[in-house]
Amino acid sequence: MVQPLDMNAIDQALQGFTIPPQPDVLLHIQQLVQQPEPNMQRLATLINMDIGLAGFTLKVVNSAYFGLRSKITSIEHACKFLGVNRVVKLVRSVLLRFTLEQGQQKDPFSQKLWSNALLVANSAASLARHLQWPQELCDDCYTLGLFRNAGIALITAQAPNYADLVKIGVLAGQGYSEAEEHRFHTCHEILGYLIAQSWGLPAELCNVIAYHHSPALILESDNELEQRLFAMLKLAEHMSGESRVLFDMTLDPEWEQFAPQMLDVLQLELFQLPELAEVLRQNELSTIYTG
Known part of the structure; x- marks a missing residue:
């Protein structure tokens, strides 16, 4: 496991930022599922209390990732289809976006940020499923894809020119x-870690979020699960073209430097990437591979 974050770094990163608490509906849902026999009807009722949450939950359930032959049209059916644990993971991720966007103007970069988060989440989960990872790990890949850049939403709320300034730094x-x-006196890795921890994500996912731009550190972790989740996340980011989408850059320095180690963790070879891109296309997910 990677080293715990230094508290001084956390204190410094939090100056001027507030970590959003879990919404009440999520707290009620988590209390419900901790019961010996959770009531599915009550779970569906809680989700239906927010029309936005209910609508987006159905949208995700009906996405190509789940491969349903017919569309699910009710939260009750979705809960039965997914099961309690998967519903909680999905709802947590959906609520994250709603919470961070609340009261904010939906500027073009924020739209790209969340659209890309959804693409990376679906790509990571689809690739994990293709490689026959256990369903729980596939779901963790989805959650990780949505949560890892949550800290960026906090920074951009105060710095509308975030993307331009970060691009200048990376190109330098x-x-x-x-x-x-250097520019904002904080970083989205730490902010994202604090959000994930506050919202009850497992320790391994929190650690990957905390170090997802520190490949050299996490690839030396003695925790195999952290390494696998990290490698899958970076593969999904690369194949979705995240640096192009968010920062209009063809440069992908982390992948270019650490691709061999990441692929080794996943037991993949570079020549297999076009094949994986075809898997994503079959799931209606865009990639940087056009051939």
Whole structure:
């Protein structure tokens, strides 16, 4: 496991930022599922209390990732289809976006940020499923894809020129977090870690979020699960073209430097990437591979 974050770094990163608490509906849902026999009807009722949450939950359930032959049209059916644990993971991720966007103007970069988060989440989960990872790990890949950049939403709320400034730093040879700390005196890795921890994500997912722009550190972790989740996340980011989408850059320094180690963790070879891209296309997910 990677080293715990230094509390001084956390205190410094939090200056001027507030970590959003879990919404009440999520707290009620989590209390419900902790019961010996959770009531599915009550679970569906809680989700239906927010029309936005209910609508987006159905949208995700009916996405190509789940491969349903017919569309699910009710939250009750979705809960029965997914099961309690998967519903909680899905709802947590959906609520994250709603919570961070609340009261904010939906600027073009924020739209790209969440659209890309959904693409990376679906790509990571689809690739994990293709590689026959256990369903729980596939779901963790989805959650990780949505949560890892949550800290960026907090920074951009105060710095509308975030993308331009980070791009300048990366093109000058800085890492993403280094560029952020230089310009905003915080970084989205730590902010994202604190959000994930506050919202009850497992320790391994919190650690990957905390170090997802520190490949050298996490690839040396003695925790195999952290390494696998991290490698799958970076593969999904690369194949979705995240640096192009968010920062209009063809440069992908982390992948270019650490691709062999990441692929080794996943037991993949570079020549297999076009094949994986075809898997994503079959799931209606865009990639940087056009051949």
